[in-house]
Amino acid sequence: DFVNLAWYRKKVNIHKNGGRIFLHIGAADYLTTVLVNGKSAGRHSGGYTSFKFDITDLAVDGENEIFILCEDDVKNPLVCRGKQSEQKKSHDCDYTRTTGIWQTVYIEYTPQEYIENFRIYPDAENCSVTISVDFKGTADFACDVKYNGNSVGKVQQKDANANRFFHIPLSEKHLWEPGKGRLYELEFAFGDDKVKSYFGLRSLRLDGYQFLINEKSVFQRLVLDQGFYKDGIYTAKDEAEFVKDIELSFALGFNGARLHQKVF
Template sequence: MAKTARMEHPKPQMQRENWQNLNGEWDFAFDFGLSGVDRKFYERDGLDRKIQVPFCPESDLSGIGYKDFIPAVWYQKKVTLTAAQLKGTVRLHFGAVDYECLLWVNGHEAGSHKGGYVSFCLDITKYAKEGENVLTLCAKDDTRSGRQCKGKQSGLFYSHGCDYTRTTGIWQTVWLEFVPRAFVEKVYYYPNIAESSVTVRAVTVGEGILSAEASYQGKVCGKAQAKAEAGNATLNIPLSELHLWETGAGRLYDLKLTFGEDSVNSYFGMREIRLEGERVLINGKSVFQRLVLDQGFYPDGIYTAPSDEALLQDIRLSMEAGFNGARLHQKIFEERFLYHCDRMGYLVWGEQGNWGLDHSRADGLKCFLPEWMEALDRDFNHPAIVGWCPFNETWDYEGRRQDNDLLAIVYRMTKLFDTTRPCIDTSGNYHVVTDIYDMHDYEQDPAVFASTYEDFAKGGPLKDRMADRQTPVTGIPVFISEYGGIKWDVDGNLEDSWGYGDGPKTEEEYIARYKGLTDALLDNPHMFGFCYTQLYDVEQEVNGLYTYDRKPKMDMGIFREINSRKAAIEDER
């Protein structure tokens, strides 16, 4: 294991020169009795263990590998700061901490955050000093409470079914950022393809002139500036060259923002999404979305990829199998992954890991909505994200049905914040109000599977096996956002493995089943896409096209040919 891992900049759309990566060795302690605050761990000089950040203590890469439930953990790191670094504002960033955390700087309580999937930043200028500084963080986590989103983290001691090893505490990069007193806090990009321009809306700390310079492959192709007043500035950049973001071709523009002494390197893509009847248009063109389910798990890092290359590899593996995108399933992925999706022209759906939340109660809103809105805010600018899906499979919670108002409010807040993308209220079931009607269907017999959608293919009504709880909406886009899940254990141990239905006996049977299921969706003129379960195995779940360590189970050229068989359909619909 490398002494220090994940040293790349974690936020490519807001990159400054003056930053310091804090990944690597930290002091660490378990707090099984939730008594660390009472015992004043934040006043201690060191803790009793060491951990490799940003890897969670359950992972092998952390150097700990403790797999049982962990109610709370503590971290501590000493950081040396210079007088020059303290001249402006010192911002401490956490990529993600699961779930609820409290920070002390030099023994002073400096801020807190709740939500295990999203990034947050704390201004620690008030507590920082020249020389040695002590950062102490406590993180509490309870995946069984019903009051937090846990995604695919197991609620039992062992992983089981489609739930896997848990993640506690820090699991994404920690870094310091040194900015002037006046700086750009946030930016939002609004491409306008018809006008060949992009509007930049900025939130600033302080007032002044905000300048923006856009370039493509090193050539300047647009400039603009505006005065920032009351913390806001809006400017429009006409582009002398128009390069569209498309599937398989990111074509990103570089953007340099200057605000007084503050300088930010960013990027954007010229991509628009529009719904037109049953079609989903990207830059005015109907694109058949050939998606695959990506869980975002890694054998040695669990929620955290061991390297930046590992993030990029998952996209390449997907594309090699003939997919043009993914549902990022039950997890808000890190920004480096989205950056690579942006570069590669790889379509993704942003989703929260809502499993674990009691969605039968109206007060679930206060647990869900703040974190979800932070996710929308963080990831708004990524052109690769072509839709939002806050909930997935809202089955009855301990016998209680979902609170429909909860889902409706989250949908409406999503649409209020982001008018540029479609939103699926809850994938698969049970829809309340949605822009796209999707279903999950794990029927393993291709003939039976195809017969379910035969009438719909001919222009008739859509059949939904959840018809007792939801009614298909006519005239809007439809796709099967989970199907397949074909079991195939390369070691032949299907009895101790998990997947959907009975696993095929031979490779030929596997391929025939995959082709039959997929062809039924490709051939349906009223479907705009599909999402196959899944890209790779995760622990005991063996329905991936690749093994958990990302080895192909069969020749990926076979699946690429099946998935891409009717690529021309993108121009026909």
């Protein structure tokens, strides 16, 4: 059937510790309005990307009420519906509709000075990585790159703020390859804020009709993954569902996938 809106109300305990408090929503379809203790935290349009609201000034120490309203009219041509059917039943390549929250919702605590965002630019040819970091506030910054727990590159910056780029040469070269996911670990420290991430070192390019990974030709046998699940439609029941999709793809002779419509 057509469900044009869904709303959620939950009471949660929040401990205010002098830092910032963010409410993250992994994805919700389509127009999302959030209230905290009856006051507007913000509104987001789009059903496929993550977003967050700073609720520091709306939250109280102790019990808080969070209200989330999701509006989604798939018959409206101005609303992006992806593969959701505009007809009552599934047809052709359009399937069961999804209205409301379909990715994880969680609360994050940060210090007053924190890392807002970062981007990673690996350079396999020069065995290095460049990192762009967006800072909120001013504090000392340090980044440690590790491989198998051993430090292979570092950078530090006193009184970092705004947006900064950091170029880090790597002392060891371990290339990411199909079937061999060699990953470097990243550890950021910005004042009291600590963040961890990872990246693969590889090169990708086209040479005529050849697709090259690390300068080796790889013939792509890709399956189209629509990302619909029996129980949760857009939402996988657990991590095992993702593993099953990958194992089935390999068993059928594929070596990659085109993930359709949404961010998994």
